[in-house]
Amino acid sequence: MADAVQQSWVPALAGARERAPPRSGLHRFMRRRSTLAFAMCLPLIVIIAGLVAYPALYSIYLSTLNKTQTRFIGLGNFSFLLSRDVFWMVVWQSAIFAITAVLAKALIGLITAHLVNNLPTKGQRKWRGMLLVPWVIPLALSSLGWWWLFDPTHSAFNWLIVLLGGNEIPWLSDPYWARFSVILVNVWYGAPFFLIMYLAALKSVPEQLYEAAAIDGANAWQRFVHITLPMMRNIIAITVLFSLIVTFANFDIVQIMTAGGPRNMTHVFATYAFMLGIRSGDIPLGAAVSLFMFPILAVAAVFILRGVHKRGREIG
Amino acid sequence: MRRQHPTRRHVLKTAALGSAALMTAPYVSGVHAAGTLSLGCWDHWVPGANNTLTKLCNAWGEKNKVEVKIDYITSQGEKDKLTAAAEAQAGTGHDIMSHRDWNIQVHQRVLEPLDEVVNELIKQYGPISPVAEYLARIKGTWRGVPTTVGSQVKPCQSRFDLYQQHCGIDLRDMFPADEAKYDKAKTDKWDWDLYLSSAEQLFKAGNPVGLPMGQTSDAVDWVGALFNSFGVVMVDDKDNIRVDSPETRQALEYLKKLMAVNPSEVYAWDDAGNNRWIISGKGSGIMNPPSSWAVAKRDNPTIAEKIWHHPMPRGPKGRFVGQLPQFYGLWQFSKNKPAAKDLLLHLSRKESVAELVEASSGYDLPSFKSMYDLDTWKKVGPPLGTTFSYPPRGDEVTSIAGRPARPEVGAQIYNQAINTVMVAKFTQGNEKLDSVIKWAASELEGTLRV
Numbered sequence: 001m002a003d004a005v006q007q008s009w010v011p012a013l014a015g016a017r018e019r020a021p022p023r024s025g026l027h028r029f030m031r032r033r034s035t036l037a038f039a040m041c042l043p044l045i046v047i048i049a050g051l052v053a054y055p056a057l058y059s060i061y062l063s064t065l066n067k068t069q070t071r072f073i074g075l076g077n078f079s080f081l082l083s084r085d086v087f088w089m090v091v092w093q094s095a096i097f098a099i100t101a102v103l104a105k106a107l108i109g110l111i112t113a114h115l116v117n118n119l120p121t122k123g124q125r126k127w128r129g130m131l132l133v134p135w136v137i138p139l140a141l142s143s144l145g146w147w148w149l150f151d152p153t154h155s156a157f158n159w160l161i162v163l164l165g166g167n168e169i170p171w172l173s174d175p176y177w178a179r180f181s182v183i184l185v186n187v188w189y190g191a192p193f194f195l196i197m198y199l200a201a202l203k204s205v206p207e208q209l210y211e212a213a214a215i216d217g218a219n220a221w222q223r224f225v226h227i228t229l230p231m232m233r234n235i236i237a238i239t240v241l242f243s244l245i246v247t248f249a250n251f252d253i254v255q256i257m258t259a260g261g262p263r264n265m266t267h268v269f270a271t272y273a274f275m276l277g278i279r280s281g282d283i284p285l286g287a288a289v290s291l292f293m294f295p296i297l298a299v300a301a302v303f304i305l306r307g308v309h310k311r312g313r314e315i316g
Numbered sequence: 317m318r319r320q321h322p323t324r325r326h327v328l329k330t331a332a333l334g335s336a337a338l339m340t341a342p343y344v345s346g347v348h349a350a351g352t353l354s355l356g357c358w359d360h361w362v363p364g365a366n367n368t369l370t371k372l373c374n375a376w377g378e379k380n381k382v383e384v385k386i387d388y389i390t391s392q393g394e395k396d397k398l399t400a401a402a403e404a405q406a407g408t409g410h411d412i413m414s415h416r417d418w419n420i421q422v423h424q425r426v427l428e429p430l431d432e433v434v435n436e437l438i439k440q441y442g443p444i445s446p447v448a449e450y451l452a453r454i455k456g457t458w459r460g461v462p463t464t465v466g467s468q469v470k471p472c473q474s475r476f477d478l479y480q481q482h483c484g485i486d487l488r489d490m491f492p493a494d495e496a497k498y499d500k501a502k503t504d505k506w507d508w509d510l511y512l513s514s515a516e517q518l519f520k521a522g523n524p525v526g527l528p529m530g531q532t533s534d535a536v537d538w539v540g541a542l543f544n545s546f547g548v549v550m551v552d553d554k555d556n557i558r559v560d561s562p563e564t565r566q567a568l569e570y571l572k573k574l575m576a577v578n579p580s581e582v583y584a585w586d587d588a589g590n591n592r593w594i595i596s597g598k599g600s601g602i603m604n605p606p607s608s609w610a611v612a613k614r615d616n617p618t619i620a621e622k623i624w625h626h627p628m629p630r631g632p633k634g635r636f637v638g639q640l641p642q643f644y645g646l647w648q649f650s651k652n653k654p655a656a657k658d659l660l661l662h663l664s665r666k667e668s669v670a671e672l673v674e675a676s677s678g679y680d681l682p683s684f685k686s687m688y689d690l691d692t693w694k695k696v697g698p699p700l701g702t703t704f705s706y707p708p709r710g711d712e713v714t715s716i717a718g719r720p721a722r723p724e725v726g727a728q729i730y731n732q733a734i735n736t737v738m739v740a741k742f743t744q745g746n747e748k749l750d751s752v753i754k755w756a757a758s759e760l761e762g763t764l765r766v
Contacts, residue, residue: 066766067724067765067766068425070425080762080765084758084759084762085755085758085759086759152581152582152584152585152589153579153581153585153589153592153593153596154592154596170580170581170584171584172581172584173580173581173582173583173584174583175745178584255393258584259530259531259532259586260531261530261531261583261584261740262529262530262531262583262584262740262744263583263737263740263741263744263745264531264737274394275731275732276732278394278397278398278401279394279397279731280418280727280728280731280732281418281419281421281422281423281727281731282728283401283405
């Protein structure tokens with residue numbers, strides 16, 4: 001029986017060999033463009049799987065455990081958080097921090113991009129370089145510098161204000177001033193990113209559109225509203241999305257400058273998660289806090305990217 | 317053959333005998349020749365203090381033919397706690413790890429019992445600090461050995477010249493550098509009422525005391541000590557929330573008056589804010605270990621020579637000082653446990669402790685009161701004897717905010733700074749007393765989550 005089977009396929013194989021190209025199936029598989037592309041992406045996939053996907057899944061797993069990580073409690077940590085006043089204050093503060101900072105960065109970035117774009121080409125590069133400095137300095141370092149400027153007792157800003165005849169400002173000791181201070185530093189750090197993105201977008205707007213508008217008698221504001229802004233809408237949306245994600249997840253600035261105080265009134269998701277997870281030793285609860293950012297950002301991403309896609313189709 | 321089942325009485329008797337044997341049996345070194353031991357130790361802020369620890373470890377290593385490797389890990393940005401959390405999760409890393417304050421509680425399930433080491437030390441040196449026991453003896457088992465390195469208390473650190481000039485109080489006479497000369501009639505006068513009246517006078521004179529009211533340990537510790545001396549209990553050891561009490565109201569009303577004569581920026585101070593306050597020469601008093609005095613000695617010596625360390629004020633329920641011990645924990649995944657235990661015992665002996673205390677200029681504080689007679693605290697200066705009363709003397713008792721709640725609950729109370737946030741809400745935020753207490757009760761309920 002076995003011999004019969006062997007005999008039946010051996011000639012067929014021989015025939016196939018005659019018809020097939022001299023290369024093996026594996027070789028063909030390896031030569032396929034999709035295989036090659038996958039192979040080249042593999043290191044990146046491994047890195048993302050190891051450093052992004054695995055930690056993300058692991059934190060989801062952790063957030064379903066009890067405080068001592070000995071028992072599965074499902075969504076218990078999330079329902080517990082929803083019942084805490086301090087957590088809702090953190091949600092509110094994170095939203096204020098991220099939305100205010102992103103709006104300010106977008107506005108400053110837009111204005112500065114226009115100013116730089118209108119500079120003579122010769123001096124433009126110098127200004128571009130200088131304006132990018134805040135973005136280039138490591139954030140932990142610049143936050144420390146700002147903290148020294150706002151130092152509760154020996155603030156350099158206050159020294160100057162008093163010298164000019166004013167009263168000292170409680171930059172970090174008053175909760176509302178402290179919120180303002182951390183937002184200010186975030187804006188200072190993040191505005192150059194918007195500047196460079198908007199500048200690139202401005203440079204890609206065809207000059208003919210402005211010429212046509214000028215012939216039609218449009219003033220500067222009309223040109224901005226009817227030409228510049230529509231041409232930049234996608235880049236504005238993408239930049240806002242990126243910045244929203246990064247700002248919502250910010251840790252360094254708040255941790256270095258206020259550590260969430262006074263009275264927990266500057267905590268954002270990341271610093272609150274750190275306090276609960278690392279300082280208090282409740283890692284599952286800390287993981288649950290950090291995961292709360294995910295649905296908020298996912299919703300924002302869906303809306304923004306849907307708008308971008310829609311406009312892309314309209315242009316197409 | 318009929319099998320005999322053990323009775324409950326038999327089991328209890330055997331366990332009691334076993335425990336007694338463990339308590340009384342002399343410690344027998346189980347260290348074997350060769351092998352390696354790795355330590356993740358707290359990076360000391362005093363220059364050169366790490367070298368003494370390294371020297372002690374190497375000397376023990378050479379004697380026992382064990383290669384000792386030490387990594388000094390800073391507590392800046394809680395890097396030491398992050399490292400410990402990572403090692404506990406990964407199940408690999410150093411053999412011995414330094415754990416600050418509540419970290420033994422946090423990692424208790426992956427830490428080796430160290431009863432034989434600590435019981436041997438108690439046998440040799442007498443009673444151990446109740447705060448150390450509260451933090452590291454879990455369900456009757458020691459999971460950490462209290463270290464000398466980095467352990468501290470936070471008593472008063474005052475400018476005796478300003479207290480003399482503006483308040484007519486001679487702190488050096490009240491708390492001389494010799495415990496035998498402590499006069500109860502004088503020390504009893506040092507209570508929270510006298511502290512407040514002198515703070516008001518110093519504030520008027522332009523040299524306020526500086527008491528942090530942020531959410532870091534210096535603030536939590538002194539408020540915790542004050543709460544204890546007023547008899548405030550936030551959560552008791554049976555999980556009852558007891559923050560709504562006349563004692564809490566009395567303490568908060570007192571703090572309203574005290575915070576009014578502090579600089580307004582204390583609400584934003586981190587653990588370095590009060591140090592800078594006294595070093596600058598503007599402040600008249602803080603509550604801190606001698607680290608700020610040591611820095612003043614280097615950066616502003618004329619101020620340093622007018623600083624005196626002395627016990628905390630007394631309250632209706634006694635005199636308490638905040639204590640923050642550190643511990644060495646031995647991971648269960650360690651491959652060389654007998655050697656590790658022997659090294660821990662070596663580092664905890666009085667001869668080693670004396671060297672470590674000397675290297676830190678008296679900052680490091682052992683957890684055994686019997687070791688408070690070391691020379692370092694008598695001879696350090698200027699002024700001579702300034703740190704004598706840094707270790708608790710007289711009727712001063714060590715305490716930690718969060719106690720007497722179960723340590724798991726206490727850790728949450730302490731690390732979320734529920735006590736200082738309460739005070740800040742009432743004194744800075746001008747919230748009503750009832751609403752502050754209601755808020756605290758709600759937060760405390762959250763800490764009881766299992």
